[in-house]
Amino acid sequence: MRIALFVTCLVDALFPRVGQATTELLERLGHEVVFPAGQTCCGQMHVNTGYAREAVELVRHHVDVFSDADVIVTPSGSCAGSVRHQHAALARDAGDDALARRAEAVAARTYELSELLVDVLGVSDVGAYYPHRVTYHPTCHSLRVLRVGDRPLRLLRQVAGMTLVELPEAETCCGFGGTFAVKNAPTSTAMLADKMRHVLGTGAEVATAGDASCLMHIGGGLTRLRAATRTVHLAEILASTQSSV
C-alpha cells in the first residue's frame, strides 16, 4: 500500500526519530511511504488557543497537500483528532463549505498509527523486539477523541522481549493540553506530578504513548527529576527489531 506520512510539525522539528521509526516500520511491513514535502502543521494549537481564523489557512494548506493521498498516517492521536474532528467544522464556521467537503474527504482517509496498523493493514504483530520494561499512557485525544481503545496495547502485547506493565490511573490527563501547560503552568505541573508518580511506581524503564507532545511533557518532567525512566514513542518501539537493538 502507498501510505502518505503526515509527520506533524512537532515531530518534524523536534522529534524526527518518531517519523523515521514510522517510516521504517511501514516499509518493513512491505508498504511504500511517501512524504508530501509541502506539509507543515494541522493547526490544532491555533484552534485550541482560540485562533480559528489563522487555523483555517493551515487547514486549507493541509487539505491541498494531502488531497491526492489515498491513505494518510500520522504518529499522533492529537493531530489525527484535529484533522478528523476540527478541520471540516472550522472551514464550515468560516463559511467555506467547499473546503469543508474537501477536509472531510482528507479526514476520512487519515489514521493514527495504531488505527492504520490494526484496522487498515490488519496486523497486531509487527515483528518488533524491544527488551525493556514498558508502561503505556493512553493520551487523552487518542482515547477520547479518536477512540483508539486498546489498539496500541494489542500492538504492544505482541512485541517480543518486552514486559508491559499496567499504568495506574492511566486514563487521567498528564497535564499537557497545549498552551494550557504555559497559561496554567502550576495546575499543569500538579497534574504532571501525579502522572509521573504513577509512571515511576510501575518501575518501568520506558513510558510510551502515541503522541510526541504528551511524551515531551512527561519526559520533560522526568528528566527534570533526573528519573531513570525515559519516554519513547509507540512508533519507535514498534520499529525496533532484533537487529536494531
Place this chain on the structure above:
Amino acid sequence: MAAAFLGIPAPPGVGQLRGDRSFPAAARDALGDSQLRRNLGHAIGVIRTKRATAVGELDDWEQLRLAGEAIKRATMARLDDHLVRLEAEVSARGGTVHWARDANEANAIVTGLVQATGATELVKVKSMATQEIGLNAALADAGITAHETDLAELIIQLGDDVPSHILVPAIHRNRAEIRELFLREMPGVDPSLTAEPRHLAMAARAHLRRTFLRARVAVSGANFGVADTGSLVVVESEGNGRMCLTLPETLITVMGIEKVVPSWQDLEVFLQLLPRSSTGERMNPYTSTWSGVTPGDGPRAFHLVLLDNGRTAALGDAVGRDALHCIRCSACLNVCPVYERTGGHAYGSVYPGPIGAVLSPQLTGIHSGSDDNASLPYASSLCGACYDVCPVRIDIPSLLVRLRTAHVDAARDRPLPTAEALTMAAAAWVMSSPTRFAAAETASRLGRLAGRASGRLSSLPPPLSAWTSSRDAPRPPEETFRQWWSRTRGGSA
C-alpha cells in the same frame, strides 16, 4: 419569538458568578493548600468510583444520554413556549409566577414576598440559583435570616464559607474541621461531639429540627419544572428538602428558566440520568414534586420566580446554549483533573469545574480582555473526560474552544494586538508555507548551539519559562525529519 431579544448578561456586583481574581492566580493558592488537595482528592475518588459502578449497571446508558441530549435541545429551541405553558399551569393550580430579568430583580421579588408575610427568618433547600444571585446576602440586608438546611450548605453557612462543589458544597472540608466548626458555631451543641459522620449528622439534625418547626417561609430551587402540569421537582438525599417544601405556610421557589421540561415523560429520562451521575445511586432518597397549592396539604401560598440572569443571552448562541442543558449533576467536576487539583473556589463562581468554565462566562458575558471570567475557558487541558461522563452529552471541550475563539476575536479590534496574537499570527504565516517552516526550523536549530550540549533545555525565556519552571524542553535535533527524508529517500517527494 417575536422581536429579537438577545438578552442581557448577569449584572456585576451581585451574586456569585465571578471571582475577584483570574483562574491562574486563584489556582496557584489552592494548589499550595495540601490539606485542601487531600480532602478533595479523597472525596472525589470515592464519588467517581460510585458513579462508574452505578452507570455500568445499565446497558442502555448511552441511549439514555442521547435521549437526555435530544430532549434538552428540543426544549431550548422552544423555551419561550414551554415557559409560558409552565406559567399558565402553575397559575391555574393556585401558584403565582414572577419573572426576574436578573439577580437584582429576583432578590427584590423574594425579599418583597417574605416581607409581605411578616416573617424575619426562613428555611432554605439547597439551591444553586439562589447562591448564584446571592439571595442570602440580599435577605440579610433586609433584616431577614435565611437558614440553610442541607448539611453541607449548613457547614458552609456556619463557617461563613463559599461552596466549592455543585453537589457537595463543603467537599473541601474534612470531618475534623466540621466538628470543630459545629462546636464553635452551633448554638446548644453537645460539647462531647465526635467527628463520627453519624454524630455530626445528628447534631445538625437536632439543630435544624428546631428551625423547621419555627419557620413560616421556605425558599427552594428546583431541579425541574414540568410545563404540562405546572409541577416543580426537587431531588435530594437528606429529607431536609421535604421538610422545607411541606411544613412552612409560604413556599418560594427560584428556578432558572432553563430548568423547564415539557412533560413527565421527559422527566422520566432525567430522573434516571441525574442520581446515577451525581451521587452514584440508582435512585435518590427523596424526590418531591408539587403543583401549585393543595388546600389542607402543604404550603398555603406558592410563588415561582423564573430567573433569567444571563440565560437568554447564552441562548442567543446556537452552540454555546448547550451549556444551558446542564442538569447540575456535577459528574464533570468529579472527573476533571483540573478541578481535582484546584478545587472549586479557584473558579470564582458557584458553578465551578468544567461546566462552570463554560457557563459562568456565558452568563456574565466577558466585558474586556482582562475580565477575570475570560480566564475560565482556558482553565482546561481539553482532556475530554467531562464530555464522556456528562449525562446530557454537553461537548464541554468544544464549548471551551469556542469561548476562547470568541475571546480572541473580541480582542482583534483593539489597537494593539497582544503578544500572543502576534505569535499566533506569525506561527500561522510560517506554517502555511513549507519553505518558511523549514527556514524557521533551521533558525531554531541555530539556537541549539547556544545552550549546553545535553539533550534537554532547562530554562527558556518568557512565556516559555512557565514551561521550564518544572519541565525540561527538548533541544532541537541536528537534523529535522524533512532533512532526514531528503537525505535518505532522495530529494523532496
